[in-house]
Amino acid sequence: MAQQTPVSRGTEAVPPIERDPRLIVTATSPRGLITTALHRVRSGELGPIPVILGLIFICVVFQFAHERFLSPQNLSNLAVQIAAVGLMTTGVIMVLLLGEIDLSIGSVAGASAAVLAVLSVKQGYPEPLAIAAAIGTGLVIGIIQGTVFAKIGVPAFVVTLAGLLGWQGLQIYLLGDTGTINVKDGGPIAALTQTYFIPAVGWGIAVAVVLAYIGFTLYGEQRRSAAGLPAKPTMEIGLRALLLAIPIFGAVALLNQFKGVPLSFLVFVGFVVAFDLMLRKTRYGRMVFAVGGNAEAARRAGINVDLIRISVFALASALSAIGGILMVSRSFSASLSTAGGDELMMAIAAAVIGGTSLFGGRGNAYSALLGGLVLGAITSGLYLLQMDSSIRYMITALVLLIAVVLDAMSRRSRKLHARS
Numbered sequence: 001m002a003q004q005t006p007v008s009r010g011t012e013a014v015p016p017i018e019r020d021p022r023l024i025v026t027a028t029s030p031r032g033l034i035t036t037a038l039h040r041v042r043s044g045e046l047g048p049i050p051v052i053l054g055l056i057f058i059c060v061v062f063q064f065a066h067e068r069f070l071s072p073q074n075l076s077n078l079a080v081q082i083a084a085v086g087l088m089t090t091g092v093i094m095v096l097l098l099g100e101i102d103l104s105i106g107s108v109a110g111a112s113a114a115v116l117a118v119l120s121v122k123q124g125y126p127e128p129l130a131i132a133a134a135i136g137t138g139l140v141i142g143i144i145q146g147t148v149f150a151k152i153g154v155p156a157f158v159v160t161l162a163g164l165l166g167w168q169g170l171q172i173y174l175l176g177d178t179g180t181i182n183v184k185d186g187g188p189i190a191a192l193t194q195t196y197f198i199p200a201v202g203w204g205i206a207v208a209v210v211l212a213y214i215g216f217t218l219y220g221e222q223r224r225s226a227a228g229l230p231a232k233p234t235m236e237i238g239l240r241a242l243l244l245a246i247p248i249f250g251a252v253a254l255l256n257q258f259k260g261v262p263l264s265f266l267v268f269v270g271f272v273v274a275f276d277l278m279l280r281k282t283r284y285g286r287m288v289f290a291v292g293g294n295a296e297a298a299r300r301a302g303i304n305v306d307l308i309r310i311s312v313f314a315l316a317s318a319l320s321a322i323g324g325i326l327m328v329s330r331s332f333s334a335s336l337s338t339a340g341g342d343e344l345m346m347a348i349a350a351a352v353i354g355g356t357s358l359f360g361g362r363g364n365a366y367s368a369l370l371g372g373l374v375l376g377a378i379t380s381g382l383y384l385l386q387m388d389s390s391i392r393y394m395i396t397a398l399v400l401l402i403a404v405v406l407d408a409m410s411r412r413s414r415k416l417h418a419r420s
Contacts, residue, residue: 050406051355051370054399055377062381069381072257079255079265080193082376084109084326086268088339088347089354089368090275091316096351097279097292098312099360100156104145104163106344108317109324110336111167112138114174116325117181117334120189127188131325138321139314141167146313150306156313164344172336180335183328192267192329196260202252205261210245217241220281264326269369271319276365288312293361342393349396350375353403374399 062069088105095102112134120130145163149156175181183189197205214237221231232240255261279285290298291308299305323343328334354371356363375396382392 048355048366048370050403051353051367051374054402055370055374058374058377058381062377062384065381066384069384070254072254074380074384075251075254076196076258076262078373078376078380080262080330081380082372083193083262083264083268084323084330085343085346085350085375086368086372087271087323087326088320088343089350089372090271090365091319092347092351093354093356093363093365093367094275094288094312094319095156095316096356096358097288097360097363098309099292099295100149100309101348102145102156102160102313102316103344104141104160104167105316105320105323105347106339107164107167107171108138108141108320109327109339109343110171111141111174111324112321113324113328113334113338114171114181116189116328117183118174120187121181121183127183131189134325135318135321138317138319138324142314142317143310145317146310149313150309168340171338171340175334175336180333182333185332189325189329190332191263192326193262193264194329195263197263197266198260199256202256202261205266206245206248206252209248210241213244214241264329267322267326268372271322272365272369279365284308284311289361346375346396349400352407353399355403355407357407358404359407 059070068074088109091105092102115137116130116134119125119133120127125133141163145156145159148154149159172179217232217237217240221237224231252261279288287298287303287308290301290303291305295305298308320339324339327338331338350371351363351367352358352371353374354363354367354369356367356371378395378399379392382389382395
Protein backbone atom coordinates (compact mmCIF):
# COMPACT_ATOMS: atom_id res chain seq x y z
CA MET A 1 0.00 0.00 0.00
CA ALA A 2 1.30 3.42 -0.92
CA GLN A 3 2.62 5.40 2.05
CA GLN A 4 1.08 8.77 2.80
CA THR A 5 1.97 11.44 5.32
CA PRO A 6 -0.50 11.64 8.24
CA VAL A 7 -2.65 14.74 8.27
CA SER A 8 -2.53 16.89 11.43
CA ARG A 9 -5.84 18.08 12.83
CA GLY A 10 -5.26 20.19 15.92
CA THR A 11 -3.18 18.10 18.28
CA GLU A 12 -4.23 14.74 16.84
CA ALA A 13 -2.71 12.96 13.90
CA VAL A 14 -5.46 11.73 11.60
CA PRO A 15 -4.61 8.46 9.82
CA PRO A 16 -4.11 8.97 6.09
CA ILE A 17 -6.83 7.88 3.68
CA GLU A 18 -5.49 4.80 1.98
CA ARG A 19 -6.15 4.53 -1.71
CA ASP A 20 -6.93 1.24 -3.41
CA PRO A 21 -3.67 0.25 -5.15
CA ARG A 22 -5.67 -0.79 -8.20
CA LEU A 23 -6.52 2.87 -8.74
CA ILE A 24 -2.93 4.08 -8.58
CA VAL A 25 -1.23 4.45 -11.93
CA THR A 26 2.47 3.70 -11.51
CA ALA A 27 3.36 2.41 -14.96
CA THR A 28 5.51 5.06 -16.60
CA SER A 29 7.64 2.82 -18.84
CA PRO A 30 6.94 0.13 -21.45
CA ARG A 31 8.00 -2.54 -18.97
CA GLY A 32 5.68 -1.12 -16.33
CA LEU A 33 2.78 -1.04 -18.76
CA ILE A 34 3.36 -4.67 -19.69
CA THR A 35 3.55 -5.66 -16.02
CA THR A 36 0.29 -3.85 -15.30
CA ALA A 37 -1.40 -5.52 -18.25
CA LEU A 38 -0.24 -8.98 -17.15
CA HIS A 39 -1.51 -8.31 -13.63
CA ARG A 40 -4.94 -7.43 -15.00
CA VAL A 41 -5.04 -10.58 -17.10
CA ARG A 42 -4.15 -12.75 -14.09
CA SER A 43 -6.91 -11.01 -12.15
CA GLY A 44 -9.50 -11.97 -14.75
CA GLU A 45 -9.51 -8.67 -16.66
CA LEU A 46 -9.03 -10.27 -20.07
CA GLY A 47 -10.57 -7.43 -22.05
CA PRO A 48 -10.51 -7.87 -25.84
CA ILE A 49 -7.29 -9.93 -25.84
CA PRO A 50 -8.91 -13.38 -26.47
CA VAL A 51 -11.10 -11.98 -29.26
CA ILE A 52 -8.23 -10.22 -31.01
CA LEU A 53 -6.00 -13.29 -30.79
CA GLY A 54 -8.84 -15.45 -32.07
CA LEU A 55 -9.47 -13.08 -34.98
CA ILE A 56 -5.78 -13.12 -35.93
CA PHE A 57 -5.76 -16.92 -35.78
CA ILE A 58 -8.86 -17.16 -37.99
CA CYS A 59 -7.36 -14.77 -40.55
CA VAL A 60 -4.08 -16.68 -40.69
CA VAL A 61 -5.81 -20.03 -41.13
CA PHE A 62 -8.12 -18.84 -43.92
CA GLN A 63 -5.34 -16.95 -45.69
CA PHE A 64 -3.28 -20.14 -45.85
CA ALA A 65 -6.37 -22.01 -47.03
CA HIS A 66 -7.31 -19.44 -49.69
CA GLU A 67 -5.05 -16.71 -51.04
CA ARG A 68 -7.95 -14.29 -51.66
CA PHE A 69 -9.14 -14.14 -48.06
CA LEU A 70 -7.11 -11.04 -47.17
CA SER A 71 -7.52 -9.46 -50.59
CA PRO A 72 -8.88 -5.88 -50.63
CA GLN A 73 -12.04 -6.98 -52.45
CA ASN A 74 -12.91 -9.70 -49.94
CA LEU A 75 -12.19 -7.46 -46.95
CA SER A 76 -14.35 -4.73 -48.48
CA ASN A 77 -17.20 -7.19 -48.95
CA LEU A 78 -16.68 -8.36 -45.37
CA ALA A 79 -16.93 -4.79 -44.07
CA VAL A 80 -20.25 -4.23 -45.85
CA GLN A 81 -21.52 -7.67 -44.87
CA ILE A 82 -21.13 -7.22 -41.11
CA ALA A 83 -22.57 -3.69 -40.91
CA ALA A 84 -26.28 -4.61 -40.70
CA VAL A 85 -25.97 -7.42 -38.16
CA GLY A 86 -23.31 -5.39 -36.34
CA LEU A 87 -25.83 -2.63 -35.66
CA MET A 88 -28.25 -5.22 -34.33
CA THR A 89 -25.44 -6.57 -32.17
CA THR A 90 -24.85 -3.11 -30.70
CA GLY A 91 -28.46 -3.10 -29.55
CA VAL A 92 -28.14 -6.61 -28.14
CA ILE A 93 -25.14 -5.48 -26.11
CA MET A 94 -27.19 -2.72 -24.49
CA VAL A 95 -29.81 -5.27 -23.41
CA LEU A 96 -27.20 -7.80 -22.23
CA LEU A 97 -25.64 -5.11 -20.03
CA LEU A 98 -28.96 -5.12 -18.14
CA GLY A 99 -28.67 -8.88 -17.72
CA GLU A 100 -31.65 -9.38 -20.06
CA ILE A 101 -32.20 -10.73 -23.57
CA ASP A 102 -34.10 -9.46 -26.62
CA LEU A 103 -35.31 -12.18 -28.98
CA SER A 104 -37.28 -9.83 -31.20
CA ILE A 105 -34.48 -7.88 -32.87
CA GLY A 106 -34.64 -9.92 -36.09
CA SER A 107 -38.39 -9.45 -36.41
CA VAL A 108 -38.06 -5.75 -35.57
CA ALA A 109 -35.49 -5.36 -38.35
CA GLY A 110 -37.78 -7.19 -40.77
CA ALA A 111 -40.88 -5.17 -39.83
CA SER A 112 -38.96 -1.89 -40.08
CA ALA A 113 -37.61 -2.93 -43.48
CA ALA A 114 -41.20 -3.63 -44.62
CA VAL A 115 -42.33 -0.20 -43.39
CA LEU A 116 -39.44 1.37 -45.32
CA ALA A 117 -40.36 -0.42 -48.55
CA VAL A 118 -44.11 0.22 -48.30
CA LEU A 119 -43.69 3.93 -47.64
CA SER A 120 -40.98 4.57 -50.23
CA VAL A 121 -42.34 2.36 -53.04
CA LYS A 122 -46.06 1.80 -52.62
CA GLN A 123 -46.95 5.08 -50.92
CA GLY A 124 -44.44 7.20 -52.81
CA TYR A 125 -42.98 9.01 -49.80
CA PRO A 126 -39.46 10.49 -50.15
CA GLU A 127 -36.86 7.90 -49.20
CA PRO A 128 -35.30 9.98 -46.39
CA LEU A 129 -38.74 10.30 -44.80
CA ALA A 130 -39.34 6.56 -45.21
CA ILE A 131 -35.99 5.85 -43.54
CA ALA A 132 -36.92 8.08 -40.60
CA ALA A 133 -40.31 6.33 -40.32
CA ALA A 134 -38.65 2.90 -40.31
CA ILE A 135 -36.30 3.94 -37.49
CA GLY A 136 -39.26 5.43 -35.64
CA THR A 137 -41.09 2.13 -36.00
CA GLY A 138 -38.23 0.33 -34.29
CA LEU A 139 -38.12 2.95 -31.56
CA VAL A 140 -41.86 2.65 -30.82
CA ILE A 141 -41.64 -1.14 -30.77
CA GLY A 142 -38.78 -0.97 -28.27
CA ILE A 143 -40.71 1.43 -26.03
CA ILE A 144 -43.74 -0.90 -26.06
CA GLN A 145 -41.71 -3.98 -25.21
CA GLY A 146 -39.63 -2.18 -22.61
CA THR A 147 -42.74 -0.80 -20.92
CA VAL A 148 -44.38 -4.22 -20.70
CA PHE A 149 -41.19 -5.61 -19.20
CA ALA A 150 -40.39 -2.76 -16.81
CA LYS A 151 -43.84 -1.61 -15.71
CA ILE A 152 -45.93 -4.79 -15.83
CA GLY A 153 -43.15 -7.15 -14.82
CA VAL A 154 -43.42 -9.67 -17.66
CA PRO A 155 -39.98 -11.30 -18.15
CA ALA A 156 -38.03 -9.82 -21.05
CA PHE A 157 -37.61 -13.30 -22.54
CA VAL A 158 -41.39 -13.74 -22.80
CA VAL A 159 -42.07 -10.19 -24.02
CA THR A 160 -39.50 -10.34 -26.79
CA LEU A 161 -40.46 -13.91 -27.73
CA ALA A 162 -43.99 -12.64 -28.29
CA GLY A 163 -42.47 -9.75 -30.23
CA LEU A 164 -40.49 -12.18 -32.39
CA LEU A 165 -43.76 -13.73 -33.55
CA GLY A 166 -45.90 -10.60 -33.61
CA TRP A 167 -43.54 -8.30 -35.52
CA GLN A 168 -42.78 -11.07 -37.99
CA GLY A 169 -46.52 -11.27 -38.61
CA LEU A 170 -46.56 -7.50 -39.18
CA GLN A 171 -43.75 -7.88 -41.70
CA ILE A 172 -45.68 -10.54 -43.63
CA TYR A 173 -48.83 -8.41 -43.58
CA LEU A 174 -47.11 -5.28 -44.86
CA LEU A 175 -45.28 -7.07 -47.68
CA GLY A 176 -48.55 -8.47 -49.01
CA ASP A 177 -49.15 -11.43 -51.30
CA THR A 178 -45.94 -11.07 -53.28
CA GLY A 179 -43.78 -11.10 -50.17
CA THR A 180 -41.22 -8.84 -51.83
CA ILE A 181 -41.01 -5.11 -52.55
CA ASN A 182 -38.10 -3.87 -54.66
CA VAL A 183 -36.59 -0.45 -54.00
CA LYS A 184 -35.09 1.67 -56.75
CA ASP A 185 -31.40 1.70 -57.45
CA GLY A 186 -29.58 5.02 -57.16
CA GLY A 187 -31.71 6.47 -54.36
CA PRO A 188 -30.72 7.30 -50.77
CA ILE A 189 -31.69 3.80 -49.57
CA ALA A 190 -29.45 1.99 -52.06
CA ALA A 191 -26.67 4.53 -51.50
CA LEU A 192 -26.24 3.41 -47.89
CA THR A 193 -24.41 0.25 -48.96
CA GLN A 194 -23.34 1.27 -52.47
CA THR A 195 -21.35 4.38 -51.50
CA TYR A 196 -17.56 4.21 -51.07
CA PHE A 197 -15.31 7.11 -50.11
CA ILE A 198 -12.37 8.08 -52.28
CA PRO A 199 -8.89 7.35 -50.83
CA ALA A 200 -8.25 10.95 -49.72
CA VAL A 201 -11.46 10.95 -47.67
CA GLY A 202 -10.60 7.56 -46.17
CA TRP A 203 -7.19 8.77 -45.03
CA GLY A 204 -8.72 11.96 -43.68
CA ILE A 205 -11.20 9.95 -41.62
CA ALA A 206 -8.40 7.76 -40.25
CA VAL A 207 -6.30 10.75 -39.20
CA ALA A 208 -9.32 12.47 -37.67
CA VAL A 209 -10.19 9.38 -35.62
CA VAL A 210 -6.69 9.02 -34.17
CA LEU A 211 -6.37 12.74 -33.41
CA ALA A 212 -9.83 12.78 -31.83
CA TYR A 213 -8.86 9.84 -29.63
CA ILE A 214 -5.67 11.57 -28.48
CA GLY A 215 -7.48 14.84 -27.85
CA PHE A 216 -10.37 13.33 -25.89
CA THR A 217 -8.00 11.13 -23.88
CA LEU A 218 -5.67 13.99 -22.95
CA TYR A 219 -8.65 16.16 -22.00
CA GLY A 220 -10.10 13.43 -19.84
CA GLU A 221 -6.82 12.71 -18.09
CA GLN A 222 -6.25 16.42 -17.42
CA ARG A 223 -9.65 16.60 -15.76
CA ARG A 224 -8.79 13.57 -13.64
CA SER A 225 -5.51 15.15 -12.56
CA ALA A 226 -7.25 18.42 -11.71
CA ALA A 227 -9.71 16.47 -9.56
CA GLY A 228 -6.87 14.72 -7.71
CA LEU A 229 -7.55 11.36 -9.36
CA PRO A 230 -4.88 9.10 -10.86
CA ALA A 231 -4.34 9.67 -14.57
CA LYS A 232 -2.73 7.66 -17.34
CA PRO A 233 0.88 8.64 -18.09
CA THR A 234 1.61 10.27 -21.44
CA MET A 235 3.56 7.22 -22.59
CA GLU A 236 0.54 4.97 -22.09
CA ILE A 237 -1.68 7.38 -24.02
CA GLY A 238 0.83 7.42 -26.86
CA LEU A 239 1.07 3.64 -26.88
CA ARG A 240 -2.71 3.29 -26.95
CA ALA A 241 -2.92 5.78 -29.81
CA LEU A 242 -0.30 3.80 -31.74
CA LEU A 243 -2.15 0.53 -31.16
CA LEU A 244 -5.32 2.22 -32.41
CA ALA A 245 -3.64 3.80 -35.44
CA ILE A 246 -2.10 0.56 -36.74
CA PRO A 247 -5.36 -1.31 -37.50
CA ILE A 248 -7.17 1.86 -38.64
CA PHE A 249 -4.51 2.93 -41.15
CA GLY A 250 -3.99 -0.67 -42.22
CA ALA A 251 -7.70 -1.14 -42.88
CA VAL A 252 -7.96 2.12 -44.83
CA ALA A 253 -4.91 1.19 -46.92
CA LEU A 254 -6.44 -2.17 -47.84
CA LEU A 255 -9.94 -0.81 -48.52
CA ASN A 256 -8.54 1.98 -50.70
CA GLN A 257 -7.02 -0.67 -52.97
CA PHE A 258 -10.55 -1.76 -53.94
CA LYS A 259 -13.32 0.87 -53.91
CA GLY A 260 -12.50 2.79 -50.76
CA VAL A 261 -14.02 2.88 -47.28
CA PRO A 262 -17.70 1.73 -47.44
CA LEU A 263 -20.25 4.18 -46.05
CA SER A 264 -22.25 1.37 -44.40
CA PHE A 265 -19.21 0.18 -42.45
CA LEU A 266 -18.44 3.74 -41.41
CA VAL A 267 -22.03 4.12 -40.17
CA PHE A 268 -21.65 0.93 -38.13
CA VAL A 269 -18.33 1.98 -36.61
CA GLY A 270 -19.72 5.44 -35.91
CA PHE A 271 -22.58 3.99 -33.88
CA VAL A 272 -20.16 1.72 -32.02
CA VAL A 273 -17.94 4.66 -31.06
CA ALA A 274 -20.92 6.82 -30.09
CA PHE A 275 -22.43 4.13 -27.88
CA ASP A 276 -19.06 3.37 -26.32
CA LEU A 277 -18.63 7.02 -25.36
CA MET A 278 -22.18 7.11 -24.05
CA LEU A 279 -21.63 4.04 -21.89
CA ARG A 280 -18.22 5.09 -20.54
CA LYS A 281 -18.45 8.86 -20.32
CA THR A 282 -22.04 9.77 -19.49
CA ARG A 283 -24.23 9.51 -16.42
CA TYR A 284 -26.74 7.51 -18.43
CA GLY A 285 -24.10 4.91 -19.28
CA ARG A 286 -23.10 4.54 -15.65
CA MET A 287 -26.76 4.02 -14.73
CA VAL A 288 -27.07 1.27 -17.35
CA PHE A 289 -24.12 -0.58 -15.81
CA ALA A 290 -25.51 0.00 -12.33
CA VAL A 291 -28.90 -1.47 -13.22
CA GLY A 292 -27.23 -4.42 -14.94
CA GLY A 293 -24.95 -5.05 -11.97
CA ASN A 294 -27.64 -4.87 -9.28
CA ALA A 295 -31.07 -3.45 -10.08
CA GLU A 296 -32.20 -3.21 -6.45
CA ALA A 297 -29.03 -1.40 -5.38
CA ALA A 298 -29.44 0.96 -8.31
CA ARG A 299 -33.04 1.67 -7.29
CA ARG A 300 -31.98 2.45 -3.73
CA ALA A 301 -29.31 4.77 -5.10
CA GLY A 302 -32.04 6.86 -6.71
CA ILE A 303 -31.84 5.56 -10.27
CA ASN A 304 -35.11 5.28 -12.19
CA VAL A 305 -34.65 1.61 -13.07
CA ASP A 306 -37.84 1.36 -15.13
CA LEU A 307 -36.88 4.33 -17.29
CA ILE A 308 -33.40 2.91 -17.91
CA ARG A 309 -34.85 -0.44 -18.94
CA ILE A 310 -37.41 1.10 -21.28
CA SER A 311 -34.81 3.36 -22.89
CA VAL A 312 -32.38 0.47 -23.43
CA PHE A 313 -34.99 -1.67 -25.16
CA ALA A 314 -35.99 1.35 -27.26
CA LEU A 315 -32.38 1.93 -28.35
CA ALA A 316 -31.90 -1.76 -29.13
CA SER A 317 -34.98 -1.86 -31.37
CA ALA A 318 -34.02 1.40 -33.10
CA LEU A 319 -30.59 -0.03 -33.91
CA SER A 320 -32.25 -3.19 -35.20
CA ALA A 321 -34.41 -1.03 -37.47
CA ILE A 322 -31.29 0.64 -38.88
CA GLY A 323 -29.83 -2.81 -39.45
CA GLY A 324 -32.97 -3.76 -41.36
CA ILE A 325 -32.61 -0.64 -43.51
CA LEU A 326 -29.05 -1.64 -44.43
CA MET A 327 -30.29 -5.11 -45.37
CA VAL A 328 -32.83 -3.57 -47.75
CA SER A 329 -30.12 -1.33 -49.16
CA ARG A 330 -27.81 -4.23 -49.82
CA SER A 331 -30.38 -6.49 -51.49
CA PHE A 332 -32.42 -3.67 -53.15
CA SER A 333 -35.58 -5.18 -51.70
CA ALA A 334 -37.58 -5.94 -48.58
CA SER A 335 -38.80 -9.52 -48.47
CA LEU A 336 -39.83 -12.26 -46.09
CA SER A 337 -36.17 -13.30 -45.90
CA THR A 338 -35.05 -9.86 -44.69
CA ALA A 339 -33.70 -10.54 -41.18
CA GLY A 340 -35.69 -13.77 -41.27
CA GLY A 341 -32.74 -16.12 -41.22
CA ASP A 342 -29.99 -16.50 -38.65
CA GLU A 343 -29.48 -12.77 -38.05
CA LEU A 344 -30.93 -12.93 -34.52
CA MET A 345 -28.65 -15.74 -33.41
CA MET A 346 -25.64 -14.19 -35.14
CA ALA A 347 -26.25 -10.85 -33.42
CA ILE A 348 -26.45 -12.46 -29.97
CA ALA A 349 -23.45 -14.68 -30.70
CA ALA A 350 -21.39 -11.73 -31.92
CA ALA A 351 -22.12 -9.79 -28.72
CA VAL A 352 -21.02 -12.66 -26.50
CA ILE A 353 -18.02 -13.59 -28.64
CA GLY A 354 -16.98 -9.93 -28.63
CA GLY A 355 -16.70 -9.96 -24.83
CA THR A 356 -20.09 -8.89 -23.45
CA SER A 357 -21.07 -10.92 -20.40
CA LEU A 358 -24.31 -12.87 -20.40
CA PHE A 359 -24.61 -12.16 -16.68
CA GLY A 360 -25.07 -8.41 -17.13
CA GLY A 361 -23.09 -5.39 -16.00
CA ARG A 362 -19.93 -6.09 -18.04
CA GLY A 363 -19.18 -5.33 -21.67
CA ASN A 364 -18.73 -2.49 -24.13
CA ALA A 365 -19.95 -1.38 -27.52
CA TYR A 366 -16.74 -2.51 -29.22
CA SER A 367 -17.87 -6.08 -28.63
CA ALA A 368 -20.18 -5.57 -31.62
CA LEU A 369 -17.25 -4.71 -33.88
CA LEU A 370 -14.94 -7.46 -32.66
CA GLY A 371 -17.63 -10.14 -32.53
CA GLY A 372 -18.95 -9.10 -35.93
CA LEU A 373 -15.48 -9.32 -37.44
CA VAL A 374 -14.96 -12.81 -35.99
CA LEU A 375 -18.25 -14.19 -37.32
CA GLY A 376 -17.89 -12.31 -40.60
CA ALA A 377 -14.39 -13.71 -41.09
CA ILE A 378 -15.62 -17.25 -40.46
CA THR A 379 -18.51 -16.83 -42.90
CA SER A 380 -16.34 -15.23 -45.57
CA GLY A 381 -13.58 -17.82 -45.23
CA LEU A 382 -15.93 -20.78 -45.46
CA TYR A 383 -17.67 -19.19 -48.44
CA LEU A 384 -14.36 -18.86 -50.27
CA LEU A 385 -13.61 -22.50 -49.46
CA GLN A 386 -17.08 -23.43 -50.76
CA MET A 387 -18.02 -25.25 -47.57
CA ASP A 388 -21.58 -25.98 -46.56
CA SER A 389 -23.39 -23.65 -44.15
CA SER A 390 -23.68 -26.51 -41.68
CA ILE A 391 -19.92 -26.24 -41.10
CA ARG A 392 -20.33 -22.51 -40.39
CA TYR A 393 -22.99 -23.21 -37.77
CA MET A 394 -20.84 -25.79 -36.01
CA ILE A 395 -17.75 -23.57 -36.00
CA THR A 396 -19.81 -20.60 -34.79
CA ALA A 397 -21.26 -22.75 -32.00
CA LEU A 398 -17.75 -23.80 -30.93
CA VAL A 399 -16.48 -20.22 -30.90
CA LEU A 400 -19.54 -19.10 -28.93
CA LEU A 401 -19.02 -21.87 -26.37
CA ILE A 402 -15.37 -20.90 -25.94
CA ALA A 403 -16.40 -17.27 -25.40
CA VAL A 404 -18.92 -18.23 -22.72
CA VAL A 405 -16.39 -20.47 -20.98
CA LEU A 406 -13.83 -17.65 -20.97
CA ASP A 407 -16.45 -15.31 -19.54
CA ALA A 408 -17.26 -17.76 -16.74
CA MET A 409 -13.56 -18.31 -15.98
CA SER A 410 -12.98 -14.55 -15.97
CA ARG A 411 -15.83 -14.03 -13.49
CA ARG A 412 -14.40 -16.71 -11.20
CA SER A 413 -10.91 -15.19 -11.37
CA ARG A 414 -12.25 -11.71 -10.56
CA LYS A 415 -14.05 -13.09 -7.51
CA LEU A 416 -10.85 -14.74 -6.31
CA HIS A 417 -9.05 -11.40 -6.65
CA ALA A 418 -11.90 -9.50 -4.96
CA ARG A 419 -13.02 -7.81 -8.17
CA SER A 420 -16.68 -7.32 -9.02
